[in-house]
Amino acid sequence: MGEAAYRDPPRFELVDGKTVMMSPCPRTMHADVVINIGRLFQNYLWDKPCKAYTDNVDVYLDEKNHFIPDAMIVCNRDIIQRDGIHGAPDLVVEVLSPSTSKYDRGKKMQAYARAGVKEYWIISPLARTVEVYYLKDGQLVFDDTYEDVPAWELERMEPKERADVHEDIKISLYDDFIVNVRDVFHKIDY
Numbered sequence: 001m002g003e004a005a006y007r008d009p010p011r012f013e014l015v016d017g018k019t020v021m022m023s024p025c026p027r028t029m030h031a032d033v034v035i036n037i038g039r040l041f042q043n044y045l046w047d048k049p050c051k052a053y054t055d056n057v058d059v060y061l062d063e064k065n066h067f068i069p070d071a072m073i074v075c076n077r078d079i080i081q082r083d084g085i086h087g088a089p090d091l092v093v094e095v096l097s098p099s100t101s102k103y104d105r106g107k108k109m110q111a112y113a114r115a116g117v118k119e120y121w122i123i124s125p126l127a128r129t130v131e132v133y134y135l136k137d138g139q140l141v142f143d144d145t146y147e148d149v150p151a152w153e154l155e156r157m158e159p160k161e162r163a164d165v166h167e168d169i170k171i172s173l174y175d176d177f178i179v180n181v182r183d184v185f186h187k188i189d190y
Contacts, residue, residue, distance in 0.1 A: 029125040030070075032188050033095050037071045037123075040179050050075040050090065050173060058084030059092075065111040070095040070123075073173060088115035090173055095123045109133070113140040119172050128185050130169060146181040 034055050041052035050073050059067045071093035074080060079087035092112055094104040104122055112120055113135060120133040120140045128148040133140040146166050154162055171177040 027097070027125075029188055030095050030097055033123055033125050033184060034070045036184055036186050036188075037093055040183055041071065041073060044174075044177055045073065048174070049077070051077070051080065053085070053089075059089060060084055060086045061088060061111055061115040065108075065115070067108060067111075069093060073171075075173065088112070088117050090117070091119040091121070091171065092117050093121040093123060095125060109140055113138060121169075123184065125185070125188065128181075128188075130181055130184060132169060134172060148181045148185045 038052060038054035045052050052071065052073050054071045056068065057072070059069060059072065061067070069089070069092045072085070072089035073091040074085055074089045076087065076090075079085055094100070094108070096104060109120060116135065117140070118135045120135075122131040122133075123129070124131075130146045132143045132146065134143050135141075144166055146169050148167075149165050154165065157165070167181045169179045169181060171179060
């Protein structure tokens with residue numbers, strides 16, 4: 001068998017009715033972040049009504065917008081079908097890659113807002129940051145950036161600078177659902 005026999009079919013999303021090709025195979029850093037997020041979400045939600053999903057689960061917002069987010073949380077079980085999620089997840093996570101960042105910050109974010117996604121995360125593995133947006137008046141509005149700052153750098157900061165570094169992400173779906181940004185980037189040392 002040739003090498004082509006082992007390749008997955010091309011992955012694509014539908015953004016405002018236009019086909020957008022996705023990266024054929026995410027880099028290891030991207031995959032590690034997705035695995036960490038999935039583990040964190042699954043562990044917390046284990047005995048709760050909401051469900052967590054990671055990469056390769058389709059989301060059908062409407063006939064013009066069909067996405068494959070890196071991770072998500074769905075609390076309305078009625079929108080979970082065999083072929084994917086039909087409606088707005090409650091929380092969506094997109095991990096930036098060079099080929100998709102334009103859409104993740106633009107048209108996709110707008111479509112998620114129109115559909116009613118309550119919370120949206122944009123993760124940059126290279127910068128080791130998580131940007132959090134909340135739905136307000138039909139728009140996903142920037143709330144804060146959480147950064148995985150190395151311990152040696154934190155030690156060198158002045159107290160005021162250190163106080164401005166936010167590490168604990170309060171997920172809006174539950175009062176006690178907190179994710180530390182360090183856990184998002186756990187064991188990612190490259």
